[in-house]
Amino acid sequence: MLLELSQVSASYGSVPALGNVSITVGEGEAVGLLGANGAGKSTTLRAISGLVRLTSGTITFDGAKLAALPPHKITELGIAHVPEGRQVFPEMSVQENLEIGSYAPRAKAERARSLALVYAIFPRLAERRGQLAGTMSGGEQQMLAVGRGLMLKPRLLMLDEPSLGLAPVMTDVTFEKIQEIHKLGTAILLVEQNVSRALTLVERAYVLESGRVIMQGQSAELAGNKDVQTAYLGI
Amino acid sequence: MLETLAQAVINGLLIGGIYALVSIGVTLIFGVVKIVNFAQGEFVMIGMYLSFFLATQFAVDPVVSLVITMPVLFSVGVLIQHFLIRRVLGQNDMPQIFLTFALSLLLVNLALMLFSANYRTVHTWYSDEALHLGGLYIPLAKLFAFALAMVLSAALWAFLHTTDLGKAMRAAAQNREVAQLMGINPNRVFCVALGVALALAGAAGSLLMPFYPAYPLVGQVFVLMAFVAVVLGTLGNILGALVASLMMGVAESLGIQFIGADSGLIVVFLMLLLTLALRPSGLAGGRAR
Numbered sequence A: 001m002l003l004e005l006s007q008v009s010a011s012y013g014s015v016p017a018l019g020n021v022s023i024t025v026g027e028g029e030a031v032g033l034l035g036a037n038g039a040g041k042s043t044t045l046r047a048i049s050g051l052v053r054l055t056s057g058t059i060t061f062d063g064a065k066l067a068a069l070p071p072h073k074i075t076e077l078g079i080a081h082v083p084e085g086r087q088v089f090p091e092m093s094v095q096e097n098l099e100i101g102s103y104a105p106r107a108k109a110e111r112a113r114s115l116a117l118v119y120a121i122f123p124r125l126a127e128r129r130g131q132l133a134g135t136m137s138g139g140e141q142q143m144l145a146v147g148r149g150l151m152l153k154p155r156l157l158m159l160d161e162p163s164l165g166l167a168p169v170m171t172d173v174t175f176e177k178i179q180e181i182h183k184l185g186t187a188i189l190l191v192e193q194n195v196s197r198a199l200t201l202v203e204r205a206y207v208l209e210s211g212r213v214i215m216q217g218q219s220a221e222l223a224g225n226k227d228v229q230t231a232y233l234g235i
Numbered sequence B: 001m002l003e004t005l006a007q008a009v010i011n012g013l014l015i016g017g018i019y020a021l022v023s024i025g026v027t028l029i030f031g032v033v034k035i036v037n038f039a040q041g042e043f044v045m046i047g048m049y050l051s052f053f054l055a056t057q058f059a060v061d062p063v064v065s066l067v068i069t070m071p072v073l074f075s076v077g078v079l080i081q082h083f084l085i086r087r088v089l090g091q092n093d094m095p096q097i098f099l100t101f102a103l104s105l106l107l108v109n110l111a112l113m114l115f116s117a118n119y120r121t122v123h124t125w126y127s128d129e130a131l132h133l134g135g136l137y138i139p140l141a142k143l144f145a146f147a148l149a150m151v152l153s154a155a156l157w158a159f160l161h162t163t164d165l166g167k168a169m170r171a172a173a174q175n176r177e178v179a180q181l182m183g184i185n186p187n188r189v190f191c192v193a194l195g196v197a198l199a200l201a202g203a204a205g206s207l208l209m210p211f212y213p214a215y216p217l218v219g220q221v222f223v224l225m226a227f228v229a230v231v232l233g234t235l236g237n238i239l240g241a242l243v244a245s246l247m248m249g250v251a252e253s254l255g256i257q258f259i260g261a262d263s264g265l266i267v268v269f270l271m272l273l274l275t276l277a278l279r280p281s282g283l284a285g286g287r288a289r
């Protein structure tokens, strides 16, 4: 397994946010982490990145335990986290945002090649390379956030609600790009509330509710499941 | 009259360069580390005493002694971040305010104990020299100070915009959490921010030494101006701090020239109050860079 969470619990102060979450992502696999607002999806990604400390459980990446590592060391292992709400650096240009995406030593040497790849996948970013990131549209900022994640040459790309706040057309474009990145061999952990859309992209998925995994399975299986249909697909 | 005005503006710009070195340091620390360094003026004082001793003991010209005061104060900044400020980050405001405030008092009193309250001056070959342009009078020591202050400011700007470490500092200033996701070690970046800010304060000290006396409380003159410039120039904005510092130097000088010798600071603080009332986010407006 590339990534393995085993019985992970975490809390904000005394308020528990995750309870015994166990999920895995295989090498090159695309996995979904689905659920309603407040289910604990972002907290799960933040726990993996080291931004939230575990109260119990273990996380391993390629066999190495992540628990004691600070966030910047976890990034260095090749885990890119594209945060919820895009969070590009607003006062830096598009190109500077991308460059800083390859700040980690593992990615720095490959910067020129990564930049060319990102610009090939997102030609729009190439057109806007000199523009301040904060002045771009939401869809463009999302492309930049994903592109910035790719600059790490990640082994695992974690995306937190990339469709959040985007027009349906932009959502389609974003999912096509993610599909394209996945086809290049990058493992993906996709967090989404847009369950139907996410299930077309990932191979497997977990459903979170109140910080616990309540369901898991192959995408087709989940899409056909009655409970999933009524709770998340509006069928 | 016109000549008097031009002379006052020049005097103001020349000293404004020194204010800029101090205020850029304050705004850099605030922008990146998110703390207010009340002790910034004391590092100017340390820079001055260091230059004073290098000049009197080893005959090093104060301006040349930059190459010593800057690295020494850079190291002091790194140590202060690593061993003091790091401990209070992430706590509420009070420990942070008290930490740098206590540091300021400690350094002033140490200086009083070690060097007494006497004024110390260094006389160089250019201390009494000046350029005469038309009817204008440009003291050489102040011209050197201004020129080097501008060079150092430009160098900082280039560092922040062209190097990876500089970009990492800007990224951390804009979004600390996401900066960590980029592989940036926040403490490392904060150490560099403190180091650079203190190095600039040290440079200000060295550049002042040929025309300004060193004494334990000298930092307070400059830190006051720096704080006003930092607010006027929008907190965290380096270019804003630079422009505001020059403006304040000029305002102070015009006040002294046309209102009276004691009016310089009154004019400066009037500017601050007006700005806060009319444009609370500073003249540059918007957000930190």
Ligand SMILES: Nc1ncnc2c1ncn2[C@@H]1O[C@H](COP(=O)(O)OP(=O)(O)O)[C@@H](O)[C@H]1O
Pocket: A012, A015, A016, A017, A035, A036, A037, A038, A039, A040, A041, A042, A043, A044
């Ligand atoms: N910074 C925080 N402080 C306190 N509680 C938080 C914080 N972030 C999230 N929570 C709580 O943790 C739970 C899980 O949140 P989150 O992981 O953001 O959910 P999701 O991403 O699935 O919408 C929610 O109940 C939320 O209110």
Ligand SMILES: [Mg+2]
Pocket: A038, A041, A042, A043, A084, A160, A161
């Ligand atoms: Mg979320």
